[in-house]
Amino acid sequence: MKRFILFSFLSLILIFCLNTNWGNIPALGSLLDPYHGCWQNVVDDEKDERINLGLNEKVELKFNDRLIPFIKGKTSKDAYKILGYLHAKYRLWQMDITTRLASGRLSEIIGEQTIDLDRYHRRIGMVYGAENSLQTMMKDEDSKQALLSYSAGVNEYIQSLSKKDYPLEYKIIGHEPEAWTPLKTCLVLKYMANTLSGNTDDFSLTIAKNALDEKTFRLLYPNHRKEEYPIIKETQNIDQLKRPEAPKSPNIKIDNAEAAKTESSQGIGSNNWVIGPQKSSSGNAILCNDPHLPINLPSIWYECGLQIGDNKAYGVSLPGAPGIIIGFNQNISWGFTNGYRDVMDYYSIKKMGNGYDVDGLEKAFSHRIEEIKIKGQKSIIDSVLYTEYGPLTYDQYFPSDEFPDLKLATQWMAHRGTNELQAIRGLNKAKNYADYVAAIAHFECPHQNIVYADTKGNIALWSQGLFINKWNEQGRYVMDGSNSLNNWGEIIPQNQNPHEKNPQRGWIMSANQMNTDATYPYYYNGIFHEMRSKRLENLLTAKEKFSTEDLKKMQLDNYYQLAHDALEIISPWSEGAFDQWDFQTTIDSKEAVLFWAWWQKIRAALIDDEYLELDFVPDYPNHYVLMEILKNERHPIIDDKGTQAIEERSDILKKSFSAAQDEVQEVLDTHPKDAWAYYKSVSLEHIGRIPGLGIDYIPIEGGRGIVNAASSGGAPSWRMIVEMGNPIKAYVVYPGGQSGHPSSAFYKNQVEHWRSGQYYEAALEFGNSKAFKNISFY
Amino acid sequence: MARAKPILILLGLNSLLQFFIPFWWVIGISGFLVGFLLCVRPMHAFITGCLGISLSWLAMMLVTDATHSFALSKNMSAVLPLGGFIPGFYLLSLFIGGLIGGLSALSGYYGKKFFIDK
Numbered sequence: 001m002k003r004f005i006l007f008s009f010l011s012l013i014l015i016f017c018l019n020t021n022w023g024n025i026p027a028l029g030s031l032l033d034p035y036h037g038c039w040q041n042v043v044d045d046e047k048d049e050r051i052n053l054g055l056n057e058k059v060e061l062k063f064n065d066r067l068i069p070f071i072k073g074k075t076s077k078d079a080y081k082i083l084g085y086l087h088a089k090y091r092l093w094q095m096d097i098t099t100r101l102a103s104g105r106l107s108e109i110i111g112e113q114t115i116d117l118d119r120y121h122r123r124i125g126m127v128y129g130a131e132n133s134l135q136t137m138m139k140d141e142d143s144k145q146a147l148l149s150y151s152a153g154v155n156e157y158i159q160s161l162s163k164k165d166y167p168l169e170y171k172i173i174g175h176e177p178e179a180w181t182p183l184k185t186c187l188v189l190k191y192m193a194n195t196l197s198g199n200t201d202d203f204s205l206t207i208a209k210n211a212l213d214e215k216t217f218r219l220l221y222p223n224h225r226k227e228e229y230p231i232i233k234e235t236q237n238i239d240q241l242k243r244p245e246a247p248k249s250p251n252i253k254i255d256n257a258e259a260a261k262t263e264s265s266q267g268i269g270s271n272n273w274v275i276g277p278q279k280s281s282s283g284n285a286i287l288c289n290d291p292h293l294p295i296n297l298p299s300i301w302y303e304c305g306l307q308i309g310d311n312k313a314y315g316v317s318l319p320g321a322p323g324i325i326i327g328f329n330q331n332i333s334w335g336f337t338n339g340y341r342d343v344m345d346y347y348s349i350k351k352m353g354n355g356y357d358v359d360g361l362e363k364a365f366s367h368r369i370e371e372i373k374i375k376g377q378k379s380i381i382d383s384v385l386y387t388e389y390g391p392l393t394y395d396q397y398f399p400s401d402e403f404p405d406l407k408l409a410t411q412w413m414a415h416r417g418t419n420e421l422q423a424i425r426g427l428n429k430a431k432n433y434a435d436y437v438a439a440i441a442h443f444e445c446p447h448q449n450i451v452y453a454d455t456k457g458n459i460a461l462w463s464q465g466l467f468i469n470k471w472n473e474q475g476r477y478v479m480d481g482s483n484s485l486n487n488w489g490e491i492i493p494q495n496q497n498p499h500e501k502n503p504q505r506g507w508i509m510s511a512n513q514m515n516t517d518a519t520y521p522y523y524y525n526g527i528f529h530e531m532r533s534k535r536l537e538n539l540l541t542a543k544e545k546f547s548t549e550d551l552k553k554m555q556l557d558n559y560y561q562l563a564h565d566a567l568e569i570i571s572p573w574s575e576g577a578f579d580q581w582d583f584q585t586t587i588d589s590k591e592a593v594l595f596w597a598w599w600q601k602i603r604a605a606l607i608d609d610e611y612l613e614l615d616f617v618p619d620y621p622n623h624y625v626l627m628e629i630l631k632n633e634r635h636p637i638i639d640d641k642g643t644q645a646i647e648e649r650s651d652i653l654k655k656s657f658s659a660a661q662d663e664v665q666e667v668l669d670t671h672p673k674d675a676w677a678y679y680k681s682v683s684l685e686h687i688g689r690i691p692g693l694g695i696d697y698i699p700i701e702g703g704r705g706i707v708n709a710a711s712s713g714g715a716p717s718w719r720m721i722v723e724m725g726n727p728i729k730a731y732v733v734y735p736g737g738q739s740g741h742p743s744s745a746f747y748k749n750q751v752e753h754w755r756s757g758q759y760y761e762a763a764l765e766f767g768n769s770k771a772f773k774n775i776s777f778y
Numbered sequence: 779m780a781r782a783k784p785i786l787i788l789l790g791l792n793s794l795l796q797f798f799i800p801f802w803w804v805i806g807i808s809g810f811l812v813g814f815l816l817c818v819r820p821m822h823a824f825i826t827g828c829l830g831i832s833l834s835w836l837a838m839m840l841v842t843d844a845t846h847s848f849a850l851s852k853n854m855s856a857v858l859p860l861g862g863f864i865p866g867f868y869l870l871s872l873f874i875g876g877l878i879g880g881l882s883a884l885s886g887y888y889g890k891k892f893f894i895d896k
Contacts, residue, residue, distance in 0.1 A: 004888035011810075011881040015803045018874060029878070032871040033802030034838035038854055039871075042846035163800065172857065692856025743849040 021174040023111075031171050036164040038171050043744040049775045053081050053156055058778040062771035067738040067746040069775075070305035070766040076142070076425075077149045079308045080322040082777055084153025084180070087302060091319035091740040092157070092177060093169040094298050097688055098320060099184045102191035103127050104372060109175040111375040119398055122370040123384050125391040126194065129415045130186035136417035137186065143421045147182035150322040154180035168742055169688055188320030189421070193414040195293065196338045197446035201527055202346050203402045204619035206477040210254040211614045219629075219637070220610070220621040223473060223525070227514035229533045231449060231463060232498040233505075235520040241492060243523060246471040247485040252348045252478050257402055259616035269714065270337035271532060271555070271707060272451040273509035273540065274459040276502060281545040284725035285453040288551050289326055289335025290716035292709045296687040297694050297748055299736025301325075301718050305764065306428065312764045313428040314730070316718050319740075323424035326718060328730060330764065331431045332454045333722040337510045339447030339463055340526040343413035345474075345488070347389045347481030348406050356387060356407075357482040363388065389481060390415050409481055411488060413445040413466055420444075433458055433501065440464045441494050449510035455724045460501040461508040463515045467492045469522060476525045492522055507540050509533065511707075530624065531705035535561040548731060551721050556757040557707040558585045562623055563595045569630045570602070573653035585706055587699050589676040590668050596679070596703075597664045601656035602626070609641040623705075674699045682710050684735060684751065686742075693742045698735075700755050708757075719759065731759035781826075784816040788830025788879070793837075805831045805875060806882040813886025820887055827883025832876040839871060 018029030031037045045067060055078045063069050069086055073079025087095060100106050103126060104118035121127075137143040158177045170176060209217050272289040280286055293300055301316035306324050315327015326335050350357040355364045365385040372380045385392040387409045394400040394408040419442050426439020432454060440450050440462055447465035452458070468474075468488045479486040498516045500508055513533035515524070539554055546554075560583045567578055581591040603620050606629060611617050620626075629635045633649050640647045664679070671678040677699035686693035700715075702708030709716060721731045735754040739746040753760070792808040799807065809827040817823035843851050848864060855867035 001892050004885065004892040007881055007885040007888055011806055011878065011885050014878060014881065015806055018878070019803065028870075028874055030802045032874055033805075034835050034842065034871065035796045036800055036802055039839055039842050039850060042842050042850050044846075168853075690857060692853060692858075692862075742853045743846065745849070 026172045027174050030174075038168055040164040041168040041171070041741065041743055043739065043741045045739065045744055045746055046773050048773060051085065051156075051775055051777050053078075053085060053153065053777050055081065055777055058776065061775045061777060062766050063773040063775075064766065064769065065772045066303075066750070066760060067772065068303050068305070068762075070307070072307040074309060076308045077145055078777075079306060080146050080149040081153035081156070083304070083306065083317065083322055084150040084155075085157050085777075086153075086304070087317070087319045088154040088157035088180070090738060091298055091302060092154075093167040094687055094740050095154070095180070095184075095188070095320045096177060097169075098191055099187045102187040102194070103130070104370065107375065108373040109173055109375055112377060115372065115374060115380065118372050119370075119380075119382055120393075121194075122372070122382060123391055123393045123398060124194070124198065124410055125393075125412065125415050126187065126190055127370075128368065128386075128391060129193075129412070130183055130190045132415060132417035133186040133190065133419065134183050134417075136419045137182070137421055140419060140422055142425060143419055146322045146421055146425065147185055150185065151180045151182055167740070169690065172690060173688070185321050185421075188318060190414055192318065193446045196448075197343050197414065198412070199527075200342050200344045200346075201619060202342070202344070202476065202478055203400070206251065206254060207257045207402060207614070207618040209251070209477055210257070211611055211618070216610060216637070220607070220625060222625065223476070224518075225514070225622065225624065227517060227528075227530065229530055229537045230514045230517045231461065231508070231510040231533075232500050232516045232520070233503065234500070235498050235516050239493075240496060240521045241469045241490065243521065244469065244471045244474075244489055246473065247483055250474070250479055250483065250486050252406075252480050254403065256405070257614070257618075258404060259401075269512040269529065269532070269709060271509075271511045271536065271709070271716075272335040272337045272449065272461075273507060273536060274451050274453045274461070275540070275546055275551075276459045276506040277457040279506035279540075279545055280723075281547045281550075282723065282725060283457075284455075284723050285457050285459050286546070286548060286551060286724065287328070287333040287335055287451060287453040287459075287722045288555060288720070289337070289451065290555055290709075290719045291326065291336055291338075292714040293717040294713065295682075295684055295715045295717055295735050297684050297736055297742075298687060298740035299717070299734050301734050301736075303732070303734070303738065303762075305766070308429070311429045314762060314764050315720070316734070321421070321424075323421065324428050325424060326720065327428075328722045328724075328728060328764070329428060329430070330455075330728070332427075332436055332452060333724060333728075333730075334427050334430075334436065335451045335720065337449045337451075338512060339449050339465060339515065340512055340528055341447040341463075341465065341467065341515065341524045342475055342526045343445060343447060343465065343467070345389075345411045346393075346478045347387070347409045347411065347486065348478055349387055349392060349409050349481045351407070358388070359482070359484050365392070387481065389487065403478070406478075408478065416444065416466070418442075418444040418466070432456075433460060436460070437462070449515070451508065451510065453722070453724050455726065455728070457724075458502055459508055461499060461510060463498040463510075464494075465497070466494070467497070467522070467524065470524065472523050473525070474523065496522075505541075509536050509540060511536055529622070529705065531561045532707050532709065534565075535559055535707055548721055548723050548729070552731065552757075552759060554707065555716070555719055555721065556702075558701045559583050560585050560592060560595070560703075560706055562599070562705050563592065566599060566623070566627055566630075567595070569627055570598075570653055573650060573657055574598070575657070585676055585701055585703050585708075587674050587677040587701055588672065592676040592703070593664050593667060593679045594660060598657055598660035599623075601660050601663075602630070602653065605640070605652040605656050606630075606637055610637065612641055676703070677701070680704070681712055682715060683712070684748070695748065695751065698751070698755055701757075716754075719754070721759070728764060730762040732762045733759050781818075781822060784812050784822075784826045785830045785833070787816060788812040788826060788883075789834045789837075792831060792834040792879075803878075805834075805879050809879040809882030810886035810889070813883030814890045815886075817883060817887045817890075820884060823883040823887035824880040827886075828876040828880035830883070831879025832872045835875040836868075836872060839868065
């Protein structure tokens with residue numbers, strides 16, 4: 001009897017233990033069970049299938065040899081249902097985790113480690129913004145249909161799963177798929193808005209402005225630098241609004257600020273450009289786009305053809321949303337770069353009674369109760385206060401790293417009920433320039449430079465978004481929320497957004513530089529960099545005509561413009577180390593390593609001592625501001641304020657050069673064949689950071705600030721070149737593969753092609769080749 | 779040979795029960811049943827449970843994994859801290875299946891002693 005109880009008990013305890021996740025250790029029993037666990041996550045990529053989706057008309061869907069489906073639907077309802085089904089079939093866990101992250105629901109499956117991240121996403125108003133967008137979208141019949149059909153498609157797939165079919169990540173982490181809803185699509189879109197516009201420098205500039213004297217501040221962080229290579233060379237505006245007067249003291253004074261992660265997001269950027277017939281060797285307009293985003297496995301993009309009725313489109317879709325985001329159709333092609341115009345501002349809120357102070361009157365907060373469920377623990381209830389500006393993101397219950405004493409409300413364009421789906425659908429079916437302009441009017445946040453080319457040879461670019469007519473420097477720093485004049489005012493009519501069509505020079509290009517030249521009448525600020533745009537402009541003007549092959553080389557261009565420009569000033573102190581360098585950031589480039597190490601040391605030597613009292617640097621100035629300083633032998637910024645002596649340029653350059661040499665010696669010695677690639681270390685981590693499912697290191701050329709922007713913070717997530725001839729020819733590649741299932745042969749099959757700078761041909765039609773796989777949907 | 783028969787029976791029973799009880803801990807039930815009904819000594823019960831379940835698992839593992847160019851075990855041996863060593867992943871799986879199988883068969887054996895043979 002004793003032994004019976006002993007062994008039964010032992011067995012049951014063990015079964016319990018192996019059925020439970022312990023921190024990061026998965027439930028090994030259920031995971032390793034070959035009948036239902038991870039062993040069942042083998043994939044038969046090639047197997048033909050028959051799927052009942054309740055379609056109006058049967059669809060024979062063909063996949064090509066990269067597992068790219070050519071979706072056809074007589075109606076948008078059928079097509080979006082199929083797209084939803086396929087997104088789920090190949091990317092379900094990715095969609096799940098993205099929406100959980102966006103809506104602050106990670107802790108539900110991960111546990112207490114992610115509580116702060118969840119609270120941040122709730123308090124920045126992600127769900128609030130997504131709900132507003134959902135309302136707007138549901139009022140538009142087409143968008144509503146798209147959302148509902150797409151969700152139905154996703155849910156058809158989820159319902160077809162039994163436990164053993166759940167994607168591998170569910171089994172490792174130990175959670176279950178849940179139904180898709182239209183709100184989740186909105187969350188995916190808002191998450192994109194957050195990636196692209198949720199990273200402002202308002203905090204760091206506020207700290208800098210308070211720490212430095214006015215003259216030094218203006219020198220280091222000029223409001224508008226003179227831009228030699230703006231996107232829009234000549235702004236075309238009509239009936240411009242009057243710029244409002246700035247209030248007397250709009251910004252807050254900071255007594256104490258804390259160090260926080262401050263380097264502005266230079267990794268995220270993008271390139272796009274178009275050339276018109278006069279610059280094209282074939283006479284066809286050509287469009288190029290490579291959006292730089294944090295890269296992961298599975299890829300952020302899912303490539304597909306999407307035919308609705310007679311309208312054929314091709315390009316990349318975003319798992320979680322219906323439509324082709326970047327791509328082309330029979331008539332036009334389009335692409336995006338981030339605009340970086342600041343559309344997220346902060347207000348310091350003063351408490352008054354039970355509410356808050358605006359112009360000496362007490363205003364009432366509204367409340368939004370956020371319940372954050374936590375795995376293995378009781379839920380946290382976070383009551384977020386909302387002001388007329390937006391949610392109170394930071395307060396004593398959730399202090400910001402930078403200003404722990406302040407209550408800060410966030411006003412963000414992404415809070416508004418925008419309808420990007422309508423823009424995407426419009427672009428997918430646009431026949432001409434007018435259709436394109438009408439479509440992108442619905443693209444309100446994030447700010448995007450949307451480039452255009454058509455089969456008739458027209459090219460264009462609109463710097464598109466919803467913008468406020470701001471007074472000078474409005475929203476550049478944290479503003480005083482008790483003064484209503486600091487609130488956002490009127491919206492600039494969309495037809496006055498900066499744009500160009502068919503300029504004489506025959507090309508238009510954007511690469512996250514300043515949007516406009518000085519003739520643009522409205523105030524805006526943002527994080528702009530011109531290294532890539534300068535290089536691209538040089539390339540675009542250097543040649544009379546370009547073929548698609550030339551443009552491929554241009555997308556893969558590894559020229560280090562920053563190094564070239566800086567070394568023009570500083571190379572005399574480099575002991576000849578760069579004399580033989582052609583500024584190419586090849587995988588093994590020792591010069592690139594030494595330059596970047598040196599430049600960082602120079603930057604620190606110039607700037608760190610300006611913040612002696614603060615003891616940290618809120619953000620480093622633009623590289624070209626530093627170069628201006630270095631043009632002088634004895635600029636006041638050059639002197640190290642921490643020492644008695646007066647330092648000169650040669651002092652700090654010599655010292656920093658030898659320090660940089662010492663620092664990189666080990667890398668150069670141990671990695672003679674991949675010094676630069678190893679130094680910048682590009683990886684392709686699994687989106688859920690599950691070890692073993694990503695690629696730890698990809699030896700690749702290029703880097704931050706280089707046209708081929710493959711860096712650890714972001715990389716070309718989709719390279720696309722579209723020649724608008726007859727037929728339309730496209731060349732594409734992305735770092736990843738169509739399938740999100742790690743055991744699939746299509747999980748990361750394109751990575752090497754991407755790394756080595758090769759492209760795949762793509763077209764609107766499936767063509768005559770044999771299908772790799774078929775699914776018949778009915 | 780007669781001693782080995784229960785192993786084969788367990789192998790078959792466990793594979794069959796998967797269709798009716800789609801949970802990993804079904805191995806505890808099949809192990810218990812065979813231990814209860816067919817095993818003659820404690821050691822016999824443990825080894826029967828251990829080998830019966832391990833073999834039933836190994837067969838399924840090979841059928842799924844080997845027909846898919848070992849992509850799954852390659853991935854999983856990197857996900858779990860096994861340094862990408864595929865046999866390590868097989869052994870870990872077999873160890874867990876075998877341990878539960880052995881213990882539950884042992885419980886079954888002592889259950890029979892307690893309820894029937896007392």
